[in-house]
Amino acid sequence: MGDAHHVGVVGLGVISRAYLDTLVGHPRVRVTAVADLDASRSAAVAAEVPGVEALTVEELLSSPDVDTVLNLTVPAAHAEIALGAIGHGKHVYGEKPLTAELADARAVIEAAAQAGVGVGCAPDTVLGTGIQTARAAVEAGAVGRPQFATAVMITPGHERWHPHPDFYYTAGGGPLLDMGPYYLASLIHLLGPVRAVAGASGRLRGERVIGSGPRAGERIPVEVDSHVSGVLEHVGGALTTITTSFDGVATTAAPIEVHGETGTLTVPDPNRFDGEVRLFELGATQWRTLPPSAGYVDGTRGVGLLDFVAADEQRAPRANGRLALHVLETMSALLRSSAEGRRIELSTSADPPVLVPLTTAEDWRGRDAHSPPSP
Template identity: 45%
Template sequence: MSEKPVGIGIIGCGNISGAYLKAAPHFPILAVRACADLNLEVAQAKAAEFGVAARTIDQLLADPDIEIVVNLTTPQAHVPVGLQAIAAGKHVHSEKPLAISVAEGRKLLDAATAKGLRVGCAPDTFLGAGQQTARALIDAGRIGRPVAGTAFMMVPGHERWHPNPDFYYAKGGGPLFDMGPYYLTTLVNMLGPVARVTGTVAAAYAERRIASGPRAGQVVPVGTPTHITGTLAFASGAVVTLVMSFDIPAHRHAPIEIYGETASLSVPDPNIFGGELQISVPLPERKVEWQTETTGHAYGDGNYRIIGVADMAHAIRAGRPHRASAELAFHVLEVMEAVERSGQEGRPIEIESRCARPEPMPVEPAFGRAAA
């Protein structure tokens, strides 16, 4: 690619920032100018690890060489930090979720629109080989018209491994807002927007005990649902069952399955870029076998958790829409909020927003080397 590199600055130097900084060199369009954190020592340690500059947040926002702010703060800070970046004239790419409420998310989008700036949002795993190949199979008619599906993410609580899990159990956390964006973004990429939802919500435990790190033994109160079931009625007519839980010791469901008129598709974990796809093949006497499908797209052999930013950077230079868009993230946010509200109010809820499916990724590597 011959475009002038786009300067980016990272705000928030916690656990996920390492994955972004490790993947950044694989995309020549990106030039990491600096990283920042409320705790400057944390930023300095991350900067030293990856050979970039450490700055205060104000210094980073004032840097004219930074065009995109990559917002890797906790969910509760996504909109406040995003609004700061927009006020400073920067495009914003946020970690998921876009916001902790639809009302907050709308503020961010309105502010960006008013200044002619872009907003992007994780997850960008749907741009990887696993999910792109799944979409290509559906678009090619390999399973016929999709009529139904299932999506399961059920694990024990994050307090078992995370040293500071508090935000997972506050508003904007929980399994739906933490992991739901991966599953819902993948589903919308494959099937289009959601039209209506119903939900049921619960919390098996009132508090969680931290199991590792310097706070081991401390108790975290639970302030959000930790087991959520939902039925998603897509505008296309497909109906998908969704289960997101931090209350389950183990299970044997596939992450995502899509059921078509003529065949079924087992889709890999949407939290990774690759994975194995399987498609059902009918046999005599009403028997079925599952056939592994080759993932023919690029970016399936590693962790490319900055590819959405790279796509945004190329889109800025080319004047085209970016794929991990504000419209997609806002739609997913509205669906998540509606599932929770449906569970609390005991009624179906119509989804007001609509978003176009993002353009498919090219089969060949388009943004840089395809090995991370």
């Protein structure tokens, strides 16, 4: 199997715990260094995890003991950290979105290609049994030729529970940029890349009231549209109607539905790794639940990085940078279309990654196995 792949983590906020729980102790990777603008966070993680060194960001990016930089910083810092890692000859895997701005994302992909290093990006929830089982069903012809899909994400707003929700309502925020990567990555897995979009958006009110924490009752401004809808034209001919909103109370709509000539498939929440996939076939009288047939069983945050590390000349990483770039351009085009009132054609594309075979938790976690699964 060879030596473990060395990973350095930049950004030790809340999501870092989920990644560390997945990666620390895994036989195929070794977390060697951590860094955060708050040095006390780095020191706390280094004290907790044997063999981990607390470094400054620049020290980590240049460390000879780091092969891949795991970029868990805020979106506004994604480009700077990614380009810094690439400049030091490191692979980089980051949280979504790839970068905050489309031009920066293109620069990251171009720099990595020139340097001969890899770029990976969340979400990796789409590699779990929920989305992958749905994809396997579509590819097996369960709904016939796909005609159209719907994707729906509706909440009343994160300020009801988040003590510091300001960034959800400022530039770079909003429901599409916040949750869209999960839905769009799933739709590309299910129906292929997007060639053009048309969008419309609006906002329910100009300010929000924080509902919890030390700032409860404080009013914050809403500077971006809090409801974004649109139509995606997939290269294969299918159309997706997508709605992402912080302005609704609740919905009975499935997160994603795929409709074809001979059936309809309901797809679970793409922000989860698992979930129930149901099929209603033409002429049937009820829904049928499909057993898991593909995906990483009991997946957790970080499985995409493990998949990234395991990729080789025969298989590209599934949570890869080009897919993330295409997702970001799709979202950017929807927002631009909403502002300009016109259909916009995309300049990027991304082939759906290879389907994840049904892989037990023991296998992808490297337990009781002498080598990683071979998709």
